[in-house]
């Protein structure tokens with residue numbers, strides 16, 4: 001079969017991306033405490049910095065999940081074999097880990113097409129091109145979109161069984177109620193017996209988690225601060241980025257690593273695209289990210305509340321991380 005690869009752009013969104021960005025920054029910086037949603041980390045530079053983070057010795061998450069997929073690729077292949085499958089991936093980045101599965105599925109003659117959905121057009125184009133070079137026989141249909149519209153778009157795919165990968169603890173960037181709403185929308189977009197594979201970072205030694213978000217080379221700090229550079233570049237802001245610092249802490253009660261940018265001075269920042277200035281007191285924080293950590297019991301409860309059954313729990317050798325495989329149940333009365 002000859003390979004096809006394409007990247008489609010989401011044109012359905014009612015608010016253009018730029019306008020939405022302006023609106024979210026206006027709302028977030030007008031609140032107290034101030035906040036900027038973490039989805040704005042991922043412009044081309046933010047996506048590049050995140051790839052660097054995934055290789056850092058302190059950021060254990062990516063290596064754990066890589067080990068899980070390497071160890072259990074055969075079990076996963078057995079669950080999806082028989083018939084054609086859409087291997088859908090939400091937020092693939094460079095798909096370094098999913099490549100383990102794709103390579104194995106191809107070697108086993110499993111009939112599938114790869115459907116990566118990512119908010120960064122640059123990252124998605126690079127990914128589809130590099131996959132085309134590496135696996136010329138693979139069919140790739142990329143879609144540039146946020147998760148919500150990406151899920152709506154799933155309905156337009158050829159009607160085939162779906163295996164949806166949501167790796168890397170991306171679910172952790174939603175707070176608990178938002179994670180529920182998101183998984184319910186995923187359930188709605190899927191059919192009976194479709195499978196999802198979700199990566200959860202488990203609660204563990206607090207010092208390990210603190211280190212993962214406060215690496216010694218300061219790449220996570222650069223990643224966090226990049227959102228201010230992005231506002232300068234795209235919205236005409238005049239943030240002096242040297243006047244803010246990265247701060248990440250673990251909240252035992254909510255179970256989240258929380259990231260902030262803290263103003264080091266009394267300062268005003270003007271954002272031309274919004275036509276407004278924002279005042280920062282010394283030591284005033286901007287909340288930028290939640291990275292929620294899970295207990296085993298949280299995962300089972302979340303699956304049950306959102307209409308899925310937990311089929312398999314796949315762990316790394318240190319039990320730091322779990323890839324949980326869930327099946328869609330439409331008639332179980334769970335939802």
Ligand code: AVI
Nearest residue numbers: 053168169170172173220291
């Ligand atoms: C993408 N996401 C799952 C990462 C996380 O761990 O929350 C983003 C990240 N933030 C700081 N380091 C990595």
